[in-house]
Amino acid sequence: MNRLNKLFQDKKDALLSIYFTAGYPNLNSTLDITEAVEKAGADFIEIGFPYSDPLADGPVIQHSSHIALQNGMNLKVLFQQLKDLRKRVSIPVLLMGYVNPVLQYGVANFCDSCSEVGVDGVIVPDLPMYEYENLYKDNFIKNKLSNIFLVTPQTSEERIRKIDHLSNGFIYLLSSSSTTGKNLTVSNEADAYFSRIRDMQLKNPTMIGFGISDVKSFNKAAEYTRGAIVGSAFVKFLDTENAMERIPEFIRSIRP
Amino acid sequence: MNREFIKSSVKWGVSKEGYFGDFGGAYIPEMLYPNVEELRKRYLDIIYEPGFQDEFQMLLRDYVGRPSPLFHAERLSAKYGTTIYLKREDLNHTGAHKINNTIGQILLAERLGKKRIIAETGAGQHGVATATVCALKGLECVVYMGEVDIARQAPNVARMKMMGAKVVPATSGSKTLKDATNEAMRDWINNPVDTHYIIGSVVGPHPYPDMVSRFQSIISEETKLQLMERTGSENPDIVIACVGGGSNAMGMFYHFLDDEDVRLIAVEAAGLGVNSGESAATTALGKEGVLHGSRSILMQTEDGQVIEPYSISAGLDYPGIGPQHAHLFKENRGEYVSATDEEAMIAGRLCAELEGIIPAIESAHALAHLEKMVFTGKESVVICLSGRGDKDLDTYMNYFNL
Numbered sequence: 001m002n003r004l005n006k007l008f009q010d011k012k013d014a015l016l017s018i019y020f021t022a023g024y025p026n027l028n029s030t031l032d033i034t035e036a037v038e039k040a041g042a043d044f045i046e047i048g049f050p051y052s053d054p055l056a057d058g059p060v061i062q063h064s065s066h067i068a069l070q071n072g073m074n075l076k077v078l079f080q081q082l083k084d085l086r087k088r089v090s091i092p093v094l095l096m097g098y099v100n101p102v103l104q105y106g107v108a109n110f111c112d113s114c115s116e117v118g119v120d121g122v123i124v125p126d127l128p129m130y131e132y133e134n135l136y137k138d139n140f141i142k143n144k145l146s147n148i149f150l151v152t153p154q155t156s157e158e159r160i161r162k163i164d165h166l167s168n169g170f171i172y173l174l175s176s177s178s179t180t181g182k183n184l185t186v187s188n189e190a191d192a193y194f195s196r197i198r199d200m201q202l203k204n205p206t207m208i209g210f211g212i213s214d215v216k217s218f219n220k221a222a223e224y225t226r227g228a229i230v231g232s233a234f235v236k237f238l239d240t241e242n243a244m245e246r247i248p249e250f251i252r253s254i255r256p
Numbered sequence: 257m258n259r260e261f262i263k264s265s266v267k268w269g270v271s272k273e274g275y276f277g278d279f280g281g282a283y284i285p286e287m288l289y290p291n292v293e294e295l296r297k298r299y300l301d302i303i304y305e306p307g308f309q310d311e312f313q314m315l316l317r318d319y320v321g322r323p324s325p326l327f328h329a330e331r332l333s334a335k336y337g338t339t340i341y342l343k344r345e346d347l348n349h350t351g352a353h354k355i356n357n358t359i360g361q362i363l364l365a366e367r368l369g370k371k372r373i374i375a376e377t378g379a380g381q382h383g384v385a386t387a388t389v390c391a392l393k394g395l396e397c398v399v400y401m402g403e404v405d406i407a408r409q410a411p412n413v414a415r416m417k418m419m420g421a422k423v424v425p426a427t428s429g430s431k432t433l434k435d436a437t438n439e440a441m442r443d444w445i446n447n448p449v450d451t452h453y454i455i456g457s458v459v460g461p462h463p464y465p466d467m468v469s470r471f472q473s474i475i476s477e478e479t480k481l482q483l484m485e486r487t488g489s490e491n492p493d494i495v496i497a498c499v500g501g502g503s504n505a506m507g508m509f510y511h512f513l514d515d516e517d518v519r520l521i522a523v524e525a526a527g528l529g530v531n532s533g534e535s536a537a538t539t540a541l542g543k544e545g546v547l548h549g550s551r552s553i554l555m556q557t558e559d560g561q562v563i564e565p566y567s568i569s570a571g572l573d574y575p576g577i578g579p580q581h582a583h584l585f586k587e588n589r590g591e592y593v594s595a596t597d598e599e600a601m602i603a604g605r606l607c608a609e610l611e612g613i614i615p616a617i618e619s620a621h622a623l624a625h626l627e628k629m630v631f632t633g634k635e636s637v638v639i640c641l642s643g644r645g646d647k648d649l650d651t652y653m654n655y656f657n658l
């Protein structure tokens with residue numbers, strides 16, 4: 001059991017996770033933001049490692065990835081920065097990014113490095129289930145890393161069952177099929193989809209992400225799942241004045 | 257049902273899992289999975305429906321103008337001292353091979369019940385070919401095109417607009433083909449139900465590379481028949497094609513893959529020179545990795561960030577190649593070489609002067625390789641003239657001060 005599993009087991013209230021891009025706005029802001037987000041009360045953190053061609057992302061995260069790369073961020077630098085992670089941060093931390101940088105770093109090396117610095121899970125949206133299961137799963141299990149899969153309203157029940165079987169952390173529900181940064185669609189269809197998933201009684205908990213930006217969308221997510229993930233809204237917030245000092249204010253604007 | 261239609265090579269074709277050797281697969285986020293999976297499950301069944309084949313072949317004949325001629329280029333032959341044929345894809349409706357694929361995919365999209373078509377384009381040839389088939393079928397069409405390419409291929413932008421397509425500039429990254437492809441994929445993520453994405457080359461997640469090469473395989477199918485008629489033998493000694501993503505080359509290679517004494521030569525764009533830092537010579541500069549949904553060879557940093565390519569030719573300005581090409585390259589079934597901007601421009605002009613054919617700058621890269629070959633005089637060489645040079649007149653004019 002890793003920190004993430006324990007969190008889902010122990011905490012009963014709606015969970016809030018914050019995503020941001022490593023190396024943005026400054027190369028060395030990664031750990032400071034991580035620490036500040038924990039202090040402000042978030043339950044876990046997703047640190048994005050940047051990629052030149054983030055095709056599942058909207059303009060906000062495209063921009064943060066671009067700046068982070070310009071600042072010199074890459075996986076080697078990130079793992080170096082995270083060496084002191086567990087001296088400063090105790091909540092679960094996940095890394096999120098695209099598969100190509102991971103392949104170049106080496107999947108086995110990547111999983112080892114995650115475990116060395118105390119990362120609990122990984123979200124790689126373009127790593128296919130087939131390749132994960134047949135080539136890489138053992139590296140994840142050996143390092144007690146949760147591999148997080150995404151589900152959209154179009155994902156079939158059979159596939160969701162398979163994802164549930166392969167998952168060991170939580171399942172990441174997209175509010176709709178979309179790139180990051182769109183607003184959560186509050187509609188009858190979305191309700192029907194969320195309750196359909198809830199009624200499947202999956203073995204893994206679920207969280208809703210993509211398009212959560214305020215109390216209303218957070219509460220909506222918490223109605224059906226264990227909580228929500230905020231990404232683009234936080235990355236956009238980091239661009240505002242005195243953002244570092246105002247992180248608690250941001251967290252309260254999502255979960256008062 | 258005619259299972260002989262577009263037969264796939266057992267040795268070089270795609271595996272059940274969507275791989276060509278180590279390359280291929282479908283490295284896509286879950287948001288794209290339902291669409292790609294629907295396509296994977298159904299593409300072969302649809303292609304093998306008799307109604308599909310009839311309509312596909314009728315349109316290739318009556319609309320595209322196929323078969324495209326195989327032209328014995330006598331003055332080029334005399335210059336290089338061997339027998340050179342040009343496979344005239346430039347004479348297709350819309351001026352390039354790209355329409356073979358868009359005809360196939362629009363018929364497929366129709367049968368999948370899709371109402372809206374999206375595409376990426378570099379040189380604009382694929383965008384034009386997509387806008388064309390959308391007009392033909394009355395479907396909505398949105399084409400993503402890098403801002404830089406919109407500027408250097410203005411006539412094609414106008415053609416797309418004239419046929420009712422919406423051209424959306426891609427403004428991220430190098431603002432060329434790679435970025436247009438990212439934007440098209442983002443569009444597909446955000447429109448998961450009614451939209452079909454017509455990819456323009458043998459790239460993308462499985463089943464695209466296999467599907468597009470099947471639609472382009474008409475190039476080598478005809479070449480075999482035409483050579484047989486002409487020479488009594490259906491195989492040349494050498495075939496040459498340029499490679500951006502690799503669709504005209506796959507079409508040109510397709511029915512020769514199993515005839516291993518036919519040399520397959522693929523010419524990539526070296527830009528200002530392979531080691532100049534301004535190049536698109538993927539096999540020379542690239543490493544294995546994942547781009548646009550498949551595992552292949554791509555130009556990237558040590559950290560796995562995609563390197564912006566450069567070529568004077570918008571259609572070859574792409575940092576990857578299709579997975580089947582990566583396989584042919586790794587297994588040495590194909591010879592992967594490159595030509596610089598300058599070599600291509602000179603070859604393009606030479607072809608115009610000697611044969612009265614102005615080639616697309618993409619195709620001129622294939623012609624440029626003739627300069628580097630040594631012939632005994634007995635070889636027959638087929639070059640895929642993938643497109644005509646009308647769209648490139650501005651570039652030719654500036655380059656040669658015409």
Ligand SMILES: Cc1ncc(COP(=O)(O)O)c(C=O)c1O
Nearest residue numbers: 381500501502503504571618643
């Ligand atoms: C005339 C022509 N040839 C070749 C290409 C390169 O594409 P591919 O390698 O897929 O044939 C293009 C692309 O736009 C083109 O317009």
